[in-house]
Amino acid sequence: MNGVEHTARADESDSRAGTVGELDGIGDPRRALGGFLRARRGRVTPERVGLAGGRRRRVHGLRREELAQLAGISVDYYVRLEQGRATQPSPEVLAALAGALGLDTAERAHLATLAGARHAPAPRARVSRPLRRILDAMTGLPAFATNHRLDVVAWNPLGAELVGGVGDPARRDPNNARYIFLDPAARDVHPDWEARAAEVVGQLRVSAGRYPDDAELTALVTELSARSAEFRRIWATGEVVMCAAGRKRLRHPVAGLLTLDYETLHVPAAPGEPGLVVHVFSAEETGREAEALHRLAQACDGTAGTAR
Structure with a gap:
């Protein structure tokens, strides 16, 4: 041959x-x-x-x-x-x-x-007090922070409510990847589920490449591959995604279907240590989405933001 x-x-x-x-x-x-x-x-x-x-x-x-x-x-x-x-x-x-x-x-x-021959150690997701204050002060803008494993490690009340109640462990898993692939409720919150699923896989692939020695990340990917055929299918495509900006559709049981702009802000988990990404959603000042966010923010008023 x-x-x-x-x-x-x-x-x-x-x-x-x-x-x-x-x-x-x-x-x-x-x-x-x-x-x-x-x-x-x-x-x-x-x-x-x-x-x-x-x-x-x-x-x-x-x-x-x-x-x-x-x-x-x-x-x-x-x-x-x-x-x-x-x-x-x-x-x-x-x-x-x-x-x-x-x-x-x-x-x-x-x-x-x-x-590359050298790989950085996995960053520790330490949420600073200033970051918590910033999130809590953004009362009219849904916001939450994730680490490289896509754990939601900090949020404000409006942000937690918008993405399925991440502040309440009884409502959803705090890890965005497990939530997207293993919780059927995620398909209601994210009507463009396929795009969100590809985004999650692409981000995990980037993290796995940067931090191959992270045992928790390896365990997460292994778990998802064992429990979700859709995760395996998307992973096999070699999808790669970096956090960026754009528009997303989200559905809330009270506010309805919302089309929102989003930005991702990279912040250090500690001085000189990268690792956290803050996701911030917003809407044009006039329009149905802005009014819906305002009403939802009022309903969330008094609920303290927190972190794991």
């Missing part, structure tokens, strides 16, 4: 393996790099890069030798990258692979993180 035939057989084996192998890299940076490359390779159609497709192809996306050729590297070296046998590829190789795969800025950064 020649090298190309062997690679094609291996590609077909990867395709049949499904999502199980895509979780193998959790906690192992070398295997995580290979899993990410494999997942992204599966998302690039041959037609997109000027190659012939056809119904007879057994591989989803590009074959290994096709991607290697597009990136200008040897097939053997690329196979070793996917298998975790080659480490610390050069910036030139990473740039070539990113270009061939059509990676965006966030995905390129994640690829570079996975390929």
Whole structure:
């Protein structure tokens, strides 16, 4: 069997393996790099890069030798990258692979993180008193803070109420990932559930790449992969998401369906220690959403914000 035939057989084996192998890299940076490359390779159609497709192809996306050729590297070296046998590829190789795969800025950064030799220790989510005061002072704006595991570690009353009652453990899990994938109520709160689910997976993937030694994060991803087929499906796509800004739709049982603007603010968990993200929602000053938020804020008045 020649090298190309062997690679094609291996590609077909990867395709049949499904999502199980895509979780193998959790906690192992070398295997995580290979899993990410494999997942992204599966998302690039041959037609997109000027190659012939056809119904007879057994591989989803590009074959290994096709991607290697597009990136200008040897097939053997690329196979070793996917298998975790080659480490610390050069910036030139990473740039070539990113270009061939059509990676965006966030995905390129994640690829570079996975390929790096050194990884930072997981930050500790310590909520400062000034941050708590800031959240409580934002009485008219829903806001909450999360750590790199997507635990909601601080909130104001309006923010807690808007996202399903995160301030009350009896109403919902304080971890956004468990809530999205394991609590059916999340689909009512988030009418665009598929987009929110992809966002959650993408953020966890980024954290897993940055902090491969975080046992709690590894346990969370393992738990979700065991309990949710949808989590496994989305994880297998190689989704990567950085917290940003935009618009989201949320449904509240009293306020109804709201389309709100949101911003994400990165703040240190301690001096010199990154790790917390504050999510703030707002609406135009005039309009139904602003009125609905105002009424909801009045209903929440007197409920103290808190942190775990």
